[in-house]
Amino acid sequence: MSSIPSSGSAMGRFWRNPGAVIGMLILAGVMALVVAAPVLYPEGPFEMAGRPFLKPFGDYLFGTDMLGRDIAAGIVYGARISLLVGVVATLVIVILGTVIGGIAGYYGGRIDTVLMRITEFFQTIPTFIGAIVIVAVLGPALGNVIGAIAIVSWAPLARLVRAEVISIKNREFVHACVALGMSDFRIFMVQILPNVMSTIIVAGSLMVATAILFESGLSFLGLGDPNIMTWGFMIGAGRSAIRTAWWMVTIPGIAILMTVLAINLVGDALNEALNPRLRQ
Amino acid sequence: MGSEKLLSVHKLRTEFRSGRTNWFPVVNEVDLDVGPGETLAVVGESGCGKSMLARSIMRLLPYPAARYAGGQINLDGRDLMRLPEAEMRRIRGKDVSMIFQEPMTSLNPLMTVGRQVVESILEHERCTAAEANRRALDLFELVGIPEAPRRFDQYPHHLSGGMRQRIVIAIALACRPKVLIADEPTTALDVTIQAQVLELIDRLKKDLGMGVILITHDLGVVAEWAQRVMVMYAGRKVEEADAETFFRFPAHPYSRALLASVPQPDVSSDGWPEVLPEIPGTVPPMDKLGPGCAFAARCRSASNECSVATPPLTSINKTGWVACFQVNHPGGLA
Numbered sequence: 001m002s003s004i005p006s007s008g009s010a011m012g013r014f015w016r017n018p019g020a021v022i023g024m025l026i027l028a029g030v031m032a033l034v035v036a037a038p039v040l041y042p043e044g045p046f047e048m049a050g051r052p053f054l055k056p057f058g059d060y061l062f063g064t065d066m067l068g069r070d071i072a073a074g075i076v077y078g079a080r081i082s083l084l085v086g087v088v089a090t091l092v093i094v095i096l097g098t099v100i101g102g103i104a105g106y107y108g109g110r111i112d113t114v115l116m117r118i119t120e121f122f123q124t125i126p127t128f129i130g131a132i133v134i135v136a137v138l139g140p141a142l143g144n145v146i147g148a149i150a151i152v153s154w155a156p157l158a159r160l161v162r163a164e165v166i167s168i169k170n171r172e173f174v175h176a177c178v179a180l181g182m183s184d185f186r187i188f189m190v191q192i193l194p195n196v197m198s199t200i201i202v203a204g205s206l207m208v209a210t211a212i213l214f215e216s217g218l219s220f221l222g223l224g225d226p227n228i229m230t231w232g233f234m235i236g237a238g239r240s241a242i243r244t245a246w247w248m249v250t251i252p253g254i255a256i257l258m259t260v261l262a263i264n265l266v267g268d269a270l271n272e273a274l275n276p277r278l279r280q
Numbered sequence: 281m282g283s284e285k286l287l288s289v290h291k292l293r294t295e296f297r298s299g300r301t302n303w304f305p306v307v308n309e310v311d312l313d314v315g316p317g318e319t320l321a322v323v324g325e326s327g328c329g330k331s332m333l334a335r336s337i338m339r340l341l342p343y344p345a346a347r348y349a350g351g352q353i354n355l356d357g358r359d360l361m362r363l364p365e366a367e368m369r370r371i372r373g374k375d376v377s378m379i380f381q382e383p384m385t386s387l388n389p390l391m392t393v394g395r396q397v398v399e400s401i402l403e404h405e406r407c408t409a410a411e412a413n414r415r416a417l418d419l420f421e422l423v424g425i426p427e428a429p430r431r432f433d434q435y436p437h438h439l440s441g442g443m444r445q446r447i448v449i450a451i452a453l454a455c456r457p458k459v460l461i462a463d464e465p466t467t468a469l470d471v472t473i474q475a476q477v478l479e480l481i482d483r484l485k486k487d488l489g490m491g492v493i494l495i496t497h498d499l500g501v502v503a504e505w506a507q508r509v510m511v512m513y514a515g516r517k518v519e520e521a522d523a524e525t526f527f528r529f530p531a532h533p534y535s536r537a538l539l540a541s542v543p544q545p546d547v548s549s550d551g552w553p554e555v556l557p558e559i560p561g562t563v564p565p566m567d568k569l570g571p572g573c574a575f576a577a578r579c580r581s582a583s584n585e586c587s588v589a590t591p592p593l594t595s596i597n598k599t600g601w602v603a604c605f606q607v608n609h610p611g612g613l614a
């Protein structure tokens with residue numbers, strides 16, 4: 001018997017996974033860009049820096065677009081929006097999914113039936129089309145984009161949390177806590193939630209990647225906030241010039257690919273480290 | 281019976297739902313009394329309503345599958361059946377505590393065992409975190425956990441089954457309950473640990489003046505640790521007696537059959553071990569009980585009368601009751 005608590009060995013398992021290390025390195029790089037953006041490009045991403053259609057690796061690292069804007073500046077500022085949308089949308093999804101799934105799973109019966117029918121209603125909406133409709137109706141502002149992503153994506157998480165809560169709720173230690181006179185809220189927060197947390201963390205980490213892709217897709221279709229430079233917007237703006245200036249589309253595309261890949265690597269590694277079913 | 285009883289249950293009836301509107305009893309008109317420092321053993325085969333009796337007393341019935349259909353549960357002059365849920369919650373763990381069968385799963389795997397004891401203290405008593413910690417450490421020593429300060433910060437998976445069951449007992453005793461219900465506390469433990477845990481419960485019972493309801497199907501455990509025995513069959517109490525009387529003169533045919541089926545290390549006259557007698561058949565499903573004594577179909581002394589009416593619980597001596605037509609007859613079995 002080792003004296004290392006189980007959380008410590010979960011961290012150990014996480015860092016021994018090469019995917020996790022690569023993913024965390026890329027994410028750290030993106031994070032550094034976000035922090036350094038105002039220092040690297042104080043003029044902002046919309047400033048016309050030079051002649052249009054300059055090739056990459058010349059005067060400008062990633063070249064310029066059809067209006068002469070520096071693509072590297074767009075990438076750096078776009079990273080900020082991508083991460084912001086990913087994290088905030090995921091937070092909203094996790095809170096919504098945990099509260100609804102948790103209540104449904106813990107109380108069961110009619111409450112469960114009602115909440116799950118509502119959840120199913122949201123699950124039947126095709127996610128991306130649903131997000132397009134919401135942004136089209138409410139208008140293309142950053143808050144609306146985040147809200148739309150959260151509204152179309154919380155349902156699967158709620159079902160996942162519900163299933164986990166039901167399985168934990170029927171374990172004997174929860175019965176023992178009820179027999180000790182603990183209140184429902186305390187049992188849920190102190191006893192059940194920590195046992196569901198690893199599932200939520202894993203699902204949430206993968207949801208960040210999905211949210212970033214959603215935001216890029218919406219921006220590509222012109223439904224992003226027009227005052228904010230994002231990777232999806234850059235691809236959307238550059239697609240008319242794809243045959244003459246390939247870099248305008250390719251470089252933001254690579255940025256999205258790398259970030260989403262990094263988050264997925266981290267999510268998978270977290271899953272392997274925290275998932276009790278995969279634990280040896 | 282009288283004011284010296286801690287817990288007294290009167291004509292308790294708990295029903296389960298079958299289908300939409302049918303209800304059938306799983307605990308049927310059960311009376312029981314537990315006094316301070318007394319251990320009442322509840323014995324019977326699997327599925328005869330022992331655990332449902334325990335859960336009924338704690339008012340922890342599965343909703344909406346089960347309901348109360350009558351009776352009283354008096355604890356310190358208060359009828360638990362009439363209390364609102366919020367009030368009942370304050371009683372659980374403080375006045376009546378329960379120990380569960382399986383020490384492997386009755387602790388939260390993600391919380392240190394010390395923390396779990398502290399939680400149960402803080403649930404019912406207002407005190408500072410430091411004081412709760414100190415009291416939890418005292419409880420660790422009380423239930424005989426060596427190296428208490430080191431164990432305090434360990435997780436359940438670091439501890440052996442016997443140690444875990446000690447923690448479970450520490451949690452149940454955190455607020456010095458008046459009555460402890462132990463639902464097969466030792467079935468998951470091996471024999472030596474079993475003896476230690478039961479000895480611990482017995483010692484704490486005497487030290488703290490608790491009443492204990494010990495639910496078990498192990499008659500050896502009953503003989504050693506219980507003062508009174510109550511036999512349940514198909515949701516009914518069929519016999520109650522002093523432990524000593526019960527083992528000397530079991531009255532109900534079911535009790536006799538139970539005692540006969542305890543393995544004995546004797547050999548018979550021809551030098552071969554005796555074949556262990558068994559009770560033929562199984563407990564009838566409680567939703568399919570007809571009229572008459574539920575044990576009649578398996579009973580060797582059953583007569584026509586037994587399958588017509590349910591035998592009432594009648595007193596056979598100063599301290600014993602039995603529900604059987606054959607025993608109650610003048611010149612019957614007894």
